[in-house]
Amino acid sequence: MNEFDLIQQFFSKAHSKRADVVLGIGDDCALLQPKSGYQIAITTDTMVDGVHFDDRLNAADLAHKLVAVNLSDLAAMGAEPCWVSLALTLPSSDTNWLAEFATMLANRLQHYGVSLIGGDTTRGPLTLSLTAQGQLPAGSAMTRCGAKAGDLILVSGSLGDAALALQQEKIASLPVADIAALERRLFRPIPRIELGLAIRQFATSCVDISDGLSADLGHILARSSRASGHALGATINTDQLPVSAAAMLALGAKQAALNALKGGDDYELCFTVSPDLLQQVLAAAEQSNTPVTVIGEINQTGKLTIQYQQQHVDWRAQGYLHFS
């Protein structure tokens, strides 16, 4: 049995048959039967050794994170995850590594009811690329384009934990359990699938927080401004930013807020809703067992304003934050 037979054997566990997979791995193509009247949401994310991860992540972490970062994009549209294709480039045949990777991949896909329907395994520098597809009723997707002045801005979970986990010197003195919890946020993020489905009918826009709140909210402002023809802005109240107790302990209140604004890799959702739907949104989020917090408001100032104890800080260039 050669390496590629081994891979096929490992990945056969991840084929968990969905009824809409007419033909799975083993032919020139897979065949899928989309639901009538539904649209397909599709996303691709690549993780490269030495660029997106290092030796701190083991094979199981990589499989967990690869699924999470892709499914998080589906969550941001409000799509139900269905199928993934894996392009796996591997430097050498390491049976243990492959077994660990494939086992966690199968575990995660099964958890979300997703089938691995194909891909390509090649020799080369370690590169993991997943293409994930979900379905949702035509016209129901959340996008980055629909935010309106007056909408409230909400985020799920807590922000900045993954970014903090990268700063080892800042967390070294924390209790062991806190360090472990922060590292889980970085190594094993959880996509907010249920929340995306729950808020789909209410939200005017949504994005997943992968580049950091200020950058990703910037994407909503930029695209919603272009779509509406109005120069939209936003105010964020840093006092309201949800940060974990561990982040507060490690950084103090002001730095924890800054870290929550700039930190990436949290894979929480940031979304906007009309104020009169807030109660319904909060009820829907609770039904999905996901904590959400109102952190600010969309306005027509054309800029992102950060409020921190009476200080106002302007945000202009997307992805850059000038914090005084």
Next chain:
Amino acid sequence: MNEFDLIQQFFSKAHSKRADVVLGIGDDCALLQPKSGYQIAITTDTMVDGVHFDDRLNAADLAHKLVAVNLSDLAAMGAEPCWVSLALTLPSSDTNWLAEFATMLANRLQHYGVSLIGGDTTRGPLTLSLTAQGQLPAGSAMTRCGAKAGDLILVSGSLGDAALALQQEKIASLPVADIAALERRLFRPIPRIELGLAIRQFATSCVDISDGLSADLGHILARSSRASGHALGATINTDQLPVSAAAMLALGAKQAALNALKGGDDYELCFTVSPDLLQQVLAAAEQSNTPVTVIGEINQTGKLTIQYQQQHVDWRAQGYLHFS
């Protein structure tokens, strides 16, 4: 403008809007509207620098080949190509390389009426991974599973030219135009989209020839045997194998036939049809402007027999050919 803005600018040319692309590049996901009653065929192929290609292929060749190898898989199912996602990993910012790559990518996608709907661009060792999707009426796909004893075996075009182009010492003495023609087969293969669509209603099985005729026909035999419960085999008459004049000149008849049996990378189609449909298939192929040749027959021997001037050679292990 940074490198990734540049890439976005280059690739914007390849977005050529299809009406079924509800939302293209620029959000968390793209949104696609599949045709009602249709199925989706999906395939992924990865090309790694130093493994699948070397410096002989320039950026335009790579874009051309990346599209071709993926669309060839759609052709083998009889699917109409629709959408592609590109996972591009690049070692450095080379504007000329990117411009050449993106221009040819856009050219090829436009040629086939395909939209680039997303992907991911990352820094790292040069790796090109494309996921291509096509559509076809539910139940109409050709697979590797339906060949029956008595079916005729046909192939498109000529076989072995791409493999011959790799053997530089064997083609060095050929006329310059012949060398160029052989190298075009290797660097710029053409997927047999029109043929796939034309024969879809007639063929009992189909595969694209990427690993070599004997290996890929082996895939049809293995999967059709498993599907039918019969140990299927085949006889190939090497006298009938379509080889180019250049291959005949460079190798002589016997070696050209061997090369046609084993050589990969041709991206021709190999398919099976019931003998009573042969005239209709030949007419359909002619309508698609694609030469096809009958090269043998499916039988119940459980092995692949190669006939070369009265010699019979058995084929057993998939992908390996014992040729005396």
